[in-house]
Amino acid sequence: MEATKKSYPTDLTDSQWELVKDLIPAAGTGGRKRTVDIRAVLSAIFYINAAGCAWRMLPHNFPVWQTVYHYFRQWRITNTWQEINAKLQQWYRVSEGREATPSAGCIDSQSTKIASRLASPEAVGIDGNKLVNGRKRNLLVDTLGLMMIVVVTAANVNDRKGATMILDNLNQRRDQFPRLSTIWVDRGYSGKAFILAILHTFYWCLQVVVPPVGQKGFVVQQKRWVVERTFAWFSRFRRLTREYELLPETSEAFFYVSMIQILLNRLA
Numbered sequence: 001m002e003a004t005k006k007s008y009p010t011d012l013t014d015s016q017w018e019l020v021k022d023l024i025p026a027a028g029t030g031g032r033k034r035t036v037d038i039r040a041v042l043s044a045i046f047y048i049n050a051a052g053c054a055w056r057m058l059p060h061n062f063p064v065w066q067t068v069y070h071y072f073r074q075w076r077i078t079n080t081w082q083e084i085n086a087k088l089q090q091w092y093r094v095s096e097g098r099e100a101t102p103s104a105g106c107i108d109s110q111s112t113k114i115a116s117r118l119a120s121p122e123a124v125g126i127d128g129n130k131l132v133n134g135r136k137r138n139l140l141v142d143t144l145g146l147m148m149i150v151v152v153t154a155a156n157v158n159d160r161k162g163a164t165m166i167l168d169n170l171n172q173r174r175d176q177f178p179r180l181s182t183i184w185v186d187r188g189y190s191g192k193a194f195i196l197a198i199l200h201t202f203y204w205c206l207q208v209v210v211p212p213v214g215q216k217g218f219v220v221q222q223k224r225w226v227v228e229r230t231f232a233w234f235s236r237f238r239r240l241t242r243e244y245e246l247l248p249e250t251s252e253a254f255f256y257v258s259m260i261q262i263l264l265n266r267l268a
Contacts, residue, residue, distance in 0.1 A: 007061055010046040010261070012039055015268035019091075020260075023084045025075070036063055036071075044068040049257050052238025076249060081256035086176050088263040089146045095267065102142035104182040107163050107189065108227040109138045111155045115242040123248045125156030135243045135251070137231075138162035140170065140183070145226040145233070146263070148177065150255040152248035159188040167202050184209050184223040234258050 012020070017039050024042070027034035044062035048055065058065040075081055090100040111127040114134035126133045132155050140149045151165045163185065170177065182205050189195075190208045198206050209224050234240045237258045245251040 007059075008043070008047055010050045011043040012046070012264070013268060016264045019088070019264065019268055020084065023080075023087055025078065025080055036067055038071075041068050041071050045072050045257060046261055048072075049237050049239045049254055049261065052241065052244075072253065073250075076253040081253050081260065082173075085147070085256045085259050085263070086173075088260060088267065089142075089148070092146065092263050092267055093142075093144065096144065098144070099179060101177050101179050102144075102148070103179040104184070105140050105142050105148060105180060106184045106224055106227045107138065107140050107166060108186065108224065108231075109136050109159055109162055109188075110231050111136045112243050115244045120247055123152075123154050125154030127155035130155075135248065136162060137251075137255070138166050139227060139230060139255075140166050141227045141230045143226060145230045147230060147255065147259045149173075150252050152243075152251045152255075160191070160194050163189055163206075164198070167198060167204065171202055181205060182207060186224060233262060237261075 020042070021039070024038055040063055044058055044065075045068060047053075047062065048058060048068070055065045055069050058068060062068060093102070094100050111130045111132040112134050113132055114124050124134060127136065134155050136153050136155045136157055138151045138153065138159075139147055141147050149166050149169050151162060151169060153162055153165065167183075170180075184207050187208060187210060189206065195206045195208070198204060207223075234255065237254070239254050240251075240258060243251060245254070
């Protein structure tokens with residue numbers, strides 16, 4: 001696939017490639033020299049994510065699907081997708097006149113049906129509130145709606161446990177978000193003991209956003225609507241419309257890929 005050829009809307013443009021090429025890990029030392037076109041590999045992964053097709057149905061003008069999947073999996077294992085997302089997010093925030101890293105965020109979850117019969121059984125469950133048999137996507141976004149962290153669990157995992165898993169992940173990457181101090185949540189995460197435990201363990205303040213007294217019907221809640229918008233952004237990527245992946249970690253990787261595509265489209 002030639003660098004200047006554009007066959008699909010998801011192919012990287014020259015300006016997008018200039019932004020991301022230095023964020024791709026270099027080839028390891030020793031062994032055969034890397035001969036595959038990494039730009040074409042990345043475009044192929046973007047195509048898979050947007051089109052929602054199986055790896056084996058990847059069009060022939062991309063590198064062979066085994067090669068594309070190898071890089072996708074390798075970059076998942078090495079947290080490359082997370083690192084690229086974090087860097088692009090910083091660049092975008094600065095371009096919008098914000099600080100490079102956020103001081104506040106919002107957590108919410110979405111339960112989604114499982115589509116793959118091969119899905120790992122321990123990562124599938126029934127959300128009793130929404131009557132969904134599948135998985136739950138737990139997201140942390142900043143005030144612009146940019147996804148910082150995603151954790152995919154069985155749908156029967158309660159919101160508090162999902163939030164704790166997000167914050168544990170965030171704690172391991174604290175250097176990427178040094179200014180973060182406040183996180184907004186809905187009433188599903190309420191409970192004095194839980195909020196105090198989070199404060200004492202991670203030193204972040206959880207603020208529960210509650211609807212006005214007497215509210216009837218749907219009303220957009222201040223601070224929290226941004227995460228709902230983020231879920232709407234992700235619904236444009238067919239790979240995320242349901243849970244197609246065997247492993248939750250693979251699903252998480254596609255969320256980072258989706259956020260990377262969104263940011264690249266905005267930056268270039």
